[in-house]
Amino acid sequence: MSGTVGDRDSAQWWERLARGEFVVQECDGCGGRRFPARAFCAGCRAEAWHWVRVDPVGRVETWTIGHRPFPEGTVVRIRLAAVPDATVFGGWAGERAPEYGQRVAAVLTTDGSRPLLRWRPRSG
Amino acid sequence: MTGAGRVVTVGLVAKRLFTLADRVAVAGVGYTPFTKNSGVSTLTLACRAVLDALGDAGLGIDDVDGLATHRVGDSVPPSLVGPALGLDEPSWYLDQFGGGSVSHAMVAQAALAVASGVAETVVCYRAINARSEFRMGRAANPGPEAQYQTPYGLTAPVQHFALNARAHMLKYGTTEEHLGAIAVGQRAHAVKNPRALMREPITLADYLAGRWIAEPLRLLDCCLETDGACALVLTTTERARSLRRTPVLVSAAAWGGGQSFLSGADPTVSAAAALAPRLYGQAGLGPGDIDVALLYDCFTYSVLVQLEDYGFCAKGEGGPFAASGEGPPVNTHGGFLSEGYVHGLNHIAEAVSQLRWEAGERQVPGAETALSTSQPGYILPATSALILRRG
Numbered sequence: 329m330s331g332t333v334g335d336r337d338s339a340q341w342w343e344r345l346a347r348g349e350f351v352v353q354e355c356d357g358c359g360g361r362r363f364p365a366r367a368f369c370a371g372c373r374a375e376a377w378h379w380v381r382v383d384p385v386g387r388v389e390t391w392t393i394g395h396r397p398f399p400e401g402t403v404v405r406i407r408l409a410a411v412p413d414a415t416v417f418g419g420w421a422g423e424r425a426p427e428y429g430q431r432v433a434a435v436l437t438t439d440g441s442r443p444l445l446r447w448r449p450r451s452g
Numbered sequence: 453m454t455g456a457g458r459v460v461t462v463g464l465v466a467k468r469l470f471t472l473a474d475r476v477a478v479a480g481v482g483y484t485p486f487t488k489n490s491g492v493s494t495l496t497l498a499c500r501a502v503l504d505a506l507g508d509a510g511l512g513i514d515d516v517d518g519l520a521t522h523r524v525g526d527s528v529p530p531s532l533v534g535p536a537l538g539l540d541e542p543s544w545y546l547d548q549f550g551g552g553s554v555s556h557a558m559v560a561q562a563a564l565a566v567a568s569g570v571a572e573t574v575v576c577y578r579a580i581n582a583r584s585e586f587r588m589g590r591a592a593n594p595g596p597e598a599q600y601q602t603p604y605g606l607t608a609p610v611q612h613f614a615l616n617a618r619a620h621m622l623k624y625g626t627t628e629e630h631l632g633a634i635a636v637g638q639r640a641h642a643v644k645n646p647r648a649l650m651r652e653p654i655t656l657a658d659y660l661a662g663r664w665i666a667e668p669l670r671l672l673d674c675c676l677e678t679d680g681a682c683a684l685v686l687t688t689t690e691r692a693r694s695l696r697r698t699p700v701l702v703s704a705a706a707w708g709g710g711q712s713f714l715s716g717a718d719p720t721v722s723a724a725a726a727l728a729p730r731l732y733g734q735a736g737l738g739p740g741d742i743d744v745a746l747l748y749d750c751f752t753y754s755v756l757v758q759l760e761d762y763g764f765c766a767k768g769e770g771g772p773f774a775a776s777g778e779g780p781p782v783n784t785h786g787g788f789l790s791e792g793y794v795h796g797l798n799h800i801a802e803a804v805s806q807l808r809w810e811a812g813e814r815q816v817p818g819a820e821t822a823l824s825t826s827q828p829g830y831i832l833p834a835t836s837a838l839i840l841r842r843g
Contacts, residue, residue: 390619393667399605413716417604428622
């Protein structure tokens with residue numbers, strides 16, 4: 329990794345992801361969890377928070393398959409089990425096409441300059 | 453004119469400084485031709501559309517005291533267009549950031565300026581070379597959410613609408629044929645519109661044979677990228693009645709929040725669902741009162757979800773409803789899919805043509821009331837809409 333990835337709200341999230349930690353913010357005021365990273369809790373307006381590690385698992389909400397002139401391949405949008413009000417994008421690591429509501433887990437990869445998420449089917 | 457109402461304060465909530473409904477009218481509409489390469493600057497396009505709209509209204513630049521536009525770094529602000537036309541000291545202007553989500557908010561704010569008396573006559577314009585200079589279809593999202601999307605190749609509006617359309621298919625059984633029916637129906641309208649760029653009729657088979665852009669969206673799900681400009685002259689209803697064209701009154705104007713990546717909103721519900729009750733409430737109307745609907749159609753799915761969220765059918769039934777042809781005529785000019793894409797203003801301009809009963813072969817007989825809408829709040833978390841009626 330070279331240089332800073334993300335912005336002033338998200339740089340720590342990217343740093344932790346690069347170390348293999350999947351984290352979300354947890355509000356010190358009300359305990360609400362949120363992603364992506366930003367200063368204020370939309371529930372109670374508190375600015376104090378801390379990171380919590382969560383299982384990088386969720387369910388497939390939707391996907392698209394890109395064609396020229398866009399990058400080819402499947403991109404999925406995952407609703408996080410740990411933060412139902414949050415979704416995360418990523419590549420698709422399944423052998424077959426995604427299914428609606430399919431349970432998935434994240435696989436961490438990199439493009440050489442920043443960590444990337446791919447999502448693979450999981451059982452149970 | 454009816455007087456401005458009292459300020460009624462209940463606790464911290466100030467209600468209704470005045471009622472906007474029907475106080476402001478569209479008195480003129482202007483266009484440049486729609487093309488794939490205008491060969492001129494956006495400043496030239498803007499000036500031509502502004503002058504065309506004033507000519508339509510029977511007014512001159514000296515009658516104008518306000519200018520408004522919206523843009524995303526792709527066009528010219530009022531501070532250039534005004535001096536370029538010899539209008540050096542407008543008493544009001546608006547340079548609204550945003551694309552299709554805010555086109556109607558821009559007009560709504562101009563209506564507020566007129567209703568409040570800050571300006572008497574405002575020209576709203578949108579001028580873009582969205583094919584020859586600034587490829588609208590490849591425009592990247594502004595904002596912090598892009599860092600979570602671009603690494604996966606998600607950079608363009610069509611990809612996000614593809615995700616939303618797929619979510620609707622998965623949740624409600626919406627089909628490709630439902631989306632195709634919207635594209636085919638709008639093309640049939642465009643056949644009757646001399647201004648439209650795409651006037652060859654298409655069939656569902658043509659639609660299904662189109663190449664994928666971002667599955668489940670194909671070529672004919674996507675709006676055109678167009679060079680062109682549109683302008684509207686807004687003035688008081690009182691003054692509009694003294695001018696040469698049939699006034700078209702702003703009966704309701706609403707704008708507000710939308711889908712945000714921060715809130716993880718359900719992709720099958722657009723921001724129009726929350727906005728619609730406020731909009732209809734202002735006009736004292738419901739979806740059954742709308743004679744013609746101009747629904748923002750950057751992609752077919754946008755029409756489908758708005759049929760639901762503006763109350764023309766139940767949530768989840770937008771696909772079969774669109775394919776059935778029930779409800780008011782939608783996008784009678786062909787929309788952005790077939791007429792051209794001026795980012796929202798050509799929807800309002802078509803509403804005005806319909807309500808003046810000047811829409812030629814595509815006229816909806818006796819149209820009295822039109823709904824015209826902005827991008828329903830996906831990507832940029834904002835949307836806006838107007839209800840217009842024949843004055």
